[in-house]
Amino acid sequence: MAHSELPPELLFLIARYFNSVQAIAPSLVCRVWYHAFCTVIWHTVSMNMWQKRSLQMMTWHADHIRKLLCLLPTREPEYLGIPYSRLTRLVLRCTGNVIDAVTWDLLIQLVKRNVRLEELTIYSKNSDVPLVLWESLASLPCLHSVTLSDCTMDQENFSQFWKGCKGVQRLYLSRLKIRSMDGVDVLPNVERLHLDYTVPLALLRLCPNVRSISWISSDGRPSNILLDELAVLLNEGLFPRLDGLHPFQANDIHLASCLTAMRQMKELELDMGIETLSLKALPKHFCTLERLQISHFYDVPGEFVAAVMASCPLLTDFSVFGVKASKMMAGPPWVCLKITTLRLWISTTDSNEDAIRKQSCAIFERLSKLTQLRCLDLRNPFAPKESTQGLDLRLESGLGQLASLTRLVTIDFSSTIQNMSAADVAWMRRTWRNVEATGHCNSLGSLKAQPDA
Numbered sequence: 001m002a003h004s005e006l007p008p009e010l011l012f013l014i015a016r017y018f019n020s021v022q023a024i025a026p027s028l029v030c031r032v033w034y035h036a037f038c039t040v041i042w043h044t045v046s047m048n049m050w051q052k053r054s055l056q057m058m059t060w061h062a063d064h065i066r067k068l069l070c071l072l073p074t075r076e077p078e079y080l081g082i083p084y085s086r087l088t089r090l091v092l093r094c095t096g097n098v099i100d101a102v103t104w105d106l107l108i109q110l111v112k113r114n115v116r117l118e119e120l121t122i123y124s125k126n127s128d129v130p131l132v133l134w135e136s137l138a139s140l141p142c143l144h145s146v147t148l149s150d151c152t153m154d155q156e157n158f159s160q161f162w163k164g165c166k167g168v169q170r171l172y173l174s175r176l177k178i179r180s181m182d183g184v185d186v187l188p189n190v191e192r193l194h195l196d197y198t199v200p201l202a203l204l205r206l207c208p209n210v211r212s213i214s215w216i217s218s219d220g221r222p223s224n225i226l227l228d229e230l231a232v233l234l235n236e237g238l239f240p241r242l243d244g245l246h247p248f249q250a251n252d253i254h255l256a257s258c259l260t261a262m263r264q265m266k267e268l269e270l271d272m273g274i275e276t277l278s279l280k281a282l283p284k285h286f287c288t289l290e291r292l293q294i295s296h297f298y299d300v301p302g303e304f305v306a307a308v309m310a311s312c313p314l315l316t317d318f319s320v321f322g323v324k325a326s327k328m329m330a331g332p333p334w335v336c337l338k339i340t341t342l343r344l345w346i347s348t349t350d351s352n353e354d355a356i357r358k359q360s361c362a363i364f365e366r367l368s369k370l371t372q373l374r375c376l377d378l379r380n381p382f383a384p385k386e387s388t389q390g391l392d393l394r395l396e397s398g399l400g401q402l403a404s405l406t407r408l409v410t411i412d413f414s415s416t417i418q419n420m421s422a423a424d425v426a427w428m429r430r431t432w433r434n435v436e437a438t439g440h441c442n443s444l445g446s447l448k449a450q451p452d453a
Contacts (some may be wrong), residue, residue, distance in 0.1 A: 011036035038064050053131075058082050067091075070107075071364070073099045080106035087114040087122075087322060088142075094150075096125040104130050111136045121147040127375045131157055137164025147172040155180035162187070162206075171207070173199045174216045181206075192244075197221050201229045205238070222249035234261035236369050243267065256281045266314075269293040279304055286311040293319040302327020305344075309334040309366075319343035319377075323360040327392070334366050340407075342370065343377035346391055360391045361398030368401040376405070378413045390416035403431050404453030412438045 015037045018026070027037035037174050038061065055078060062082050067089040070080065080103065093108065111117065111133065122129070127377045134157055136211060138141065146168050153161065153176065161186045165171065171187075172194040181202060190207040196216040204210075213230065215223035227250055233239060244267035247255060259265070265285030272295050274282070277302070289312045294300055302323045308315070309328075315336040348356045367376070367401035378390060393399050393413055402408075411432070428435075 008036060010034060022035075055079065055082070069093070071095065072107075073097055073103055077103045079107055080110055083113070084110060085113055087117055089119040090114070090117055091121040093121075093123045094125040094127040096127065099127055102275075107135055108132050112139050115140060116142050118142050119145040119147075122151070123149045124151040129157070131160055131236050134160035134164055137161070138166070140164075141167065144168055145170040148176065149174045151175075152177040153179065155182055159184055168196075172216075173203075191241075197225070201226065204229065204233060209279075210239060210240060211241050212246070213242065214246035214269075215248040215364055217248045222251065223247040224251050224254040227254040231257045231261045234258070234263075245269075247271075252277045259285070262290045267291040271295045274300060274304070283307070283311070288314060288384060290314050291317040293317070294321075302329075306331040309336050312324075312336050313338070315339050317341040321345040323347070325363055328366070329362040330361060334369060337370065338372055339370055340371060340372050341375040343375075345378065348391065355398040356392050357394075360393075361401075363391060364398040364401040368404045371404055372407060374407050374409045376411045378411070379416070393418050394420055395427060399424065400427070405432075408432055408434050408435050409411070410438075414438045 011033060015026075018037065023373075027034045036437070045369040058079060059082050059449075062084050063086055065084055066087060068084060068087055069091040069192055070093065072092060072094045074080070077100075080185045090111070104370055108130070111120075120137070120140075120143060137146075137160075143164075144167065146165055148161070149172075158178050158181060160401060167189055168187065169189055170192040171190055174194075174196040176198050178200060185398070186206045186208055188209055191209065191211040192214075193207055193210045193212070194216055196205070201405060204213075213226075215226050216314070226252065227247060230239075231254075240263065242262060245258065245262070245265070245266045246267070246269040247258075249272070252275035255274075259281035262285070265282075266288055267290065268282070268285075269291075270293065274294055286308070289308075292308065292312075292315065300320050302324060305320055305323045306328055308318065309333045313335045316338050318339060320343070323344065323346050328346060330366075348359050367373075381401060390395075390413060
C-alpha cells in the first residue's frame with residue numbers, strides 16, 4: 001500500500017505514538033501526512049518557542065495547539081492575541097513583575113474564547129489578578145482541573161474564583177492568602193483536593209463530596225493539623241465518599257485517628273514509615289484497599305506486608321521496601337490477584353547460598369500466582385552498587401515459576417548484582433519477549449532485555 005492510500009483515520013492513530021520531534025519527518029511526506037502529524041508537532045507551545053517561530057506561523061497552526069504555557073509579563077503580547085480556539089490546557093506563570101492591562105485583556109479574551117479548556121494552572125506570584133479573569137471561569141463548561149498558587153485574594157475575588165470552579169473535579173491550592181471566605185457555596189463536584197498549610201481548613205467543609213485529599217509540602221510542615229481537623233469532620237458524618245489520603249510527614253497518632261474515622265479506604269500514600277497505631281488502624285480497610293504506597297526510606301514489618309498481600313483482594317498497586325524474605329514466606333496465600341504494579345524490595349539476609357535459593361524459590365512461587373502483573377520492581381534505591389542481598393534470579397532458584405506472568409511489561413532488579421548465566425538471560429528474553437528487563441549480571445554485565453526483532 002502506498003503512503004498516499006493510508007486512510008486519514010489510521011494516520012491520526014499512528015501520529016499519537018510520536019512526540020513533537022519524531023513527528024517532523026513524517027509530516028514532510030505529503031500534505032495529508034502533514035495534516036495528521038501537525039497536531040502532534042504543535043500540540044504544546046511554550047514561551048521559549050515563541051522566540052523561534054514567527055507570528056504568522058503560529059497563527060496558521062493555532063487550531064492544532066492544545067496546550068499553551070505563558071510566562072508573564074511578556075515582551076510580545078501579540079502572541080497572546082493569536083486566535084487559539086481549541087486549547088484544553090492553559091498554564092499562566094507570573095514572575096512577580098507588573099503585568100500591564102493590555103496583557104490581562106488578551107489573557108481574558110483567550111480564556112473566554114477557549115470554551116473547551118479542561119485544565120487551568122495559574123502561578124500568580126502575588127500579581128494582582130483582575131476580577132474579570134475569575135469571572136471568565138464561569139464560561140468554561142469543560143473545566144475540570146484548576147491549580148492556583150502564590151495568590152492573594154480578597155472576599156470578592158475569592159468568591160468569583162470559587163463560583164468559576166463550580167464544575168471542577170480537581171483543585172490544587174497552595175501558598176494562598178485568602179482574606180475572607182464569607183458567602184461562598186459548596187463545590188459538589190470536587191473529588192480530588194490538594195492543599196497546603198496556607199489554605200484555611202474551613203475550606204474542607206466546602207467540598208463535601210471529596211474522594212481524595214493530599215497535603216502539599218510548601219515548606220516541610222507536616223500534615224498533622226489537617227489530619228486532626230479531618231478526623232473531627234469525619235466523626236461529624238462529613239465526607240461520606242472519602243477513600244483516598246496522601247498526607248505529608250504525618251505523626252502516627254494523627255494518622256491513626258484519621259484512618260479509624262474513615263469509612264473506607266482505596267488509596268493511601270505515605271512518604272514515611274507506617275508505625276504501631278496506624279498498623280492497627282489500617283486492616284479495617286483491607287477489603288477495599290486498591291493502592292498502597294509506603295516510602296522507601298523506612299523498613300516495614302514483613303508480617304504487615306504479608307498480611308496486606310493475603311487480605312487485600314482489590315489491590316492493584318503496592319509499593320513497599322525493606323522486607324525480609326523470611327517474613328514473606330510465612331502466612332496464608334496471597335489473594336491480591338488483581339495487582340498490576342508491585343514495587344517490593346525483598347532482602348535475603350542469610351549468607352548461606354542454599355538458604356537464599358530456598359527463600360527465592362518460595363517467593364517466586366507466590367509471585368507466580370499474580371498473573372495480572374505488568375510492572376515488577378525488585379530494586380532497592382539505597383542498596384550499595386554491588387549488593388547481593390536481593391532475590392536470586394536464576395532458574396536453579398525457581399525463576400522459571402514466573403513464566404506465568406505473561407502480561408509483564410517491566411521487571412527491574414538493577415540494585416543487585418545477579419549471578420545469572422547465559423541460559424538464565426536467554427530464558428528471560430525468550431519467555432518475556434515484550435518485557436523490558438533492567439539489571440546487572442556479574443558475568444554478563446548490564447542487562448537490557450528488549451523485545452526480539
